[in-house]
Amino acid sequence: MKEIKVGLATCGIAAGGMLVYDELKKEIKNNNIEVELKKTGCMGMCYREVLVEVKDDSDSYLYANVTPDKVKRIITEHIINNKPVKEWIIKSKSINKEDAFFKKQKQIVLRNCGIIDPSSVDDYILNNGYKAIQKCLNEYSKMEVIDIIIKSGLRGRGGGGFPTGLKWKFANQAAGDKKYIICNADEGDPGAFMDRSTIEGDPHSIIEGMMIAGYAIQADEAYIYVRAEYPLAIERLSIAIKQCEERGFLGKNIFNSNMDFKIRIKEGAGAFVCGEETALISSIEGKRGVPRIRPPFPANKGLWGKPTNINNVETYANIAWIIMNGPEAFSSMGTEKSKGTKVFALAGKIVRSGLTEVPMGITINEIIYDIGGGIKDGKKFKAVQMGGPSGGCIPASMSDLKIDYDEITKTGAIMGSGGLIVLDETTCMVDLAKFFLNFTQNESCGKCTFCRIGTKRMLEILERITAGAGKEGDIQLLEELSYKIKNSSLCGLGQTAPNPVLTTIKYFRDEYEAHIKEKRCPAHSCVSLLTYTIIEDKCIGCTLCAQKCPVNAISGKTKEPHKIKQDACIKCGLCYDSCKFDAIEKI
């Protein structure tokens, strides 16, 4: 029997996935055919959403950019008459098509994403689900499990890159009869969606990873801290947990092993700093999410003062695979100190934005060109931003850099949790630094003076630079403040907040100087430094720009060149975007 799957993660639904799903359902019913119609998670190619996969006994065919009106043809030609609609298929063995997007990928974390129905525990079980936890319970001692994870070389995927096995060992050795497991699904980096996609596509893999961690450190209670902006992820996790409870996978005496394990979901309440582990714990305890000094580390003193192991979503999603395939299979991938794979959320000025899982050691170039298809609209590649507000920009000239925790740290950026924002020539680096500073300044919890006030002063300097009022010495002042904030902040938020500024100064100092000395934005992006003018020779007087202008700053007679009143212009760019004759100039 044929099987049809529709990718219905948040991105798929936003692209109209439910409409396609309903149409498929209707057509299947109308034609009275026997096929299995399934919902699944993110297939990774968000840029080609809605994605529909048709599977028969011998092959699978991936249809991209499906709209409700394409459904009829797929059903009649492919499902009923066995003739795949070749021109809409982007991936299939038998018609020799494999989209380049998938070629360099290696899927461990995303092994089930876009393949199984995330709200079906049976689907997960059919794909080797919950075998790893049973293997641990039946065959391995707690220390053996920890040794396997240590040997695999897995490092925390939440940004810090701390060896996971070692962390488990500390929590295992910590004294106390009550211990906790926490999964950090706060995903605060604006521009990252790996954890959301993983949860939406395969919630059980995270639950299983947490169970194994629970076994290894002897914890019987766990929390998943999910940001409230992810309603679908929360819903799918709730369903998954409920199903596990019904099956006896969660609760008392799980898998008849004498182990008790309970998982609760805690919804975040919208504070970036709560992604930091000690702040997160404080937030679960119902308090303001303010970080505290470490040590003691959560492994010794965590939730309610008890030993606690906290890992990221992606870290947990790796665990069951490592147990089933052995640590060597995992450590055979990657570089000397960074093993396995990493999931990246590709976004920004890139042709194929989406979710991609690649082996460590691949170069940034390979990700951007081979997987991501290069820069959108034929523009020039300028830099990638990695690590969000704690990270930095790596310039195009260094893009043969290998994906490796330590190599990336050397550039001044960080691996981070996997947000990879691609920037082109139209992105102003000073503006981007300002964007991140604005973010961290808002999100600083206020505890440390330098983080609270220092970031504010830095933001003010960046604001005046982008407004054309930058002063000689501003760059030095930014650098000085950066080092002070880094050295005198308690948690990672403040310690890393200056990174976006420092890396852009390091690699794009000339842009800062152009703003300050020449009052010019080389990327033509800083509004205050722009002027729009109409090129008389090119303007045919079609009046379109005058109609679009929201402040009536453009005047002129029909069929005669128009003019922009500079003092009325708010520089919104609507005229520039609407002109069909390239008659408006932006300088």
Added chain:
Amino acid sequence: MTELKKSDFEKKTIVDFKRDLINKRKQHGSLIPLLQSAQDSYGYIPEKAIYYISELVGIPSAEIYGVITFYSQFRLKPLGKHVIRICEGTACHVNGAKTILRALQNELGISIEETTDDGFFTLLSVACLGCCSISPVIMIDEKVYGKLTTNMIKKIIKEHKKT
């Protein structure tokens, strides 16, 4: 296989909030879930809910107020009928979120954190909706709209005005 429906996790009513108050008051760390429950029920956190919670959980109302203002999710004012969240995350920022924001402001006549006079729309900003691959993005109530252009904004708002 157990079929679970979305309705199992649907929005709360005031009765649910009162039930949550009773059930959760003794749980460790129940303050934030209770505030979330109050907000789900009323659409915001009314002053009287703060006093209820304070009395039941035994935390001073000033401390509760401190928690409410710490987290951006909590609101002390009622929301409009439709809540529009505009993403100002990195991907959306580099893909023109500012232009979208301007279009929204023009269309609605309000700025971020404000509600229209007819009580139809509240405009809020969020740091990232996790749909960066289809940026720029807005979310109206629980529905996400991606790959936006200024022209689409007009249409989307019009659609919502009808309902």
